């Protein structure tokens with residue numbers, strides 16, 4: 001982490017009291033630089049919708065926490081050499097209660113591995129996106145030399161993002177030499193780009209250079225504070241990739257792993273479906289009762305009719321589109337018989353909240369059959385028309 005980015009200045013070679021001594025020279029980024037780097041990755045995820053993402057040198061897992069909310073990501077992995085950081089921060093990646101109530105559409109597994117990025121572990125093969133945010137400057141010369149063959153040659157992700165400090169920016173900081181005591185080097189733009197182009201060329205990637213952290217007015221020539229290379233695999237195969245290397249090879253230690261509830265899991269899908277069905281059936285039942293009461297009072301029949309599709313919800317303002325309304329109107333109507341209220345499954349499937357699951361009637365029936373009552377032929381959900389807890393004006 002670099003100076004001034006988070007409130008904690010750990011191991012910084014910058015005098016901690018510099019801001020007081022020389023406040024006009026301290027550059028404050030808005031948003032803070034680390035957030036700009038994370039936002040850069042989030043924008044990439046928005047654009048490319050990767051399924052499998054790994055963050056190498058994930059530190060306190062902050063980027064992973066931001067990425068776990070993306071519906072496209074199904075496997076999210078963090079790797080760091082600092083086991084304590086992983087042990088302390090793993091729990092931040094657990095699903096929240098709300099994620100059980102409203103599960104994701106697709107599965108998500110999050111795993112934290114303890115290990116070095118210069119070790120080969122086959123569980124990191126085949127990723128769509130690998131990020132190395134402020135990592136490479138922490139590698140000594142031996143590890144830096146091994147980094148390309150492991151990350152580009154062996155892991156060979158479809159896309160790779162590498163960010164590192166731009167040393168040309170440093171004279172704008174009250175810094176002595178390096179931005180952090182653990183940095184082994186900081187590169188100028190030419191140094192980073194020369195390294196990146198050589199690596200990209202060797203492992204069949206193309207690379208684009210950009211950055212975050214705009215320089216102040218008048219100092220534009222120094223470039224971004226953080227320089228970034230975005231590498232994308234071209235069609236050719238990485239020279240090192242050969243069958244023997246694709247064998248199972250588990251070197252990293254799992255420090256933490258969790259699986260998120262999702263609608264791909266039958267248990268969760270059942271739970272959510274039954275909930276939606278019961279809410280919808282009860283809504284229709286109450287509309288039918290209210291329409292009946294209005295009829296009994298001789299009130300003029302006014303919209304909406306008992307079994308007509310509901311209009312916009314007064315509180316939520318959810319309005320149906322014309323196409324949705326027509327689809328509901330075309331579906332079989334709910335009906336009453338012998339004190340029971342029947343809602344055809346076809347009717348339920350016409351409502352957007354159930355339609356989004358894209359289920360055939362047969363599948364819906366199978367999923368809800370052991371939780372709700374169905375008509376003898378299984379084509380409709382059946383409930384009592386009257387519930388003892390229904391509100392009746394004459395009760396009050």
Ligand code: SAM
Nearest residue numbers: 001057058059080081082115116117133134138
């Ligand atoms: N990427 C995170 C971020 O941007 O917030 C953390 C960056 S921090 C400056 C660098 C991280 O790289 C540290 O957590 C450190 O433990 C990790 N690291 C250093 N050398 C490593 C290696 N050889 N393999 C894996 N992680 C390493």
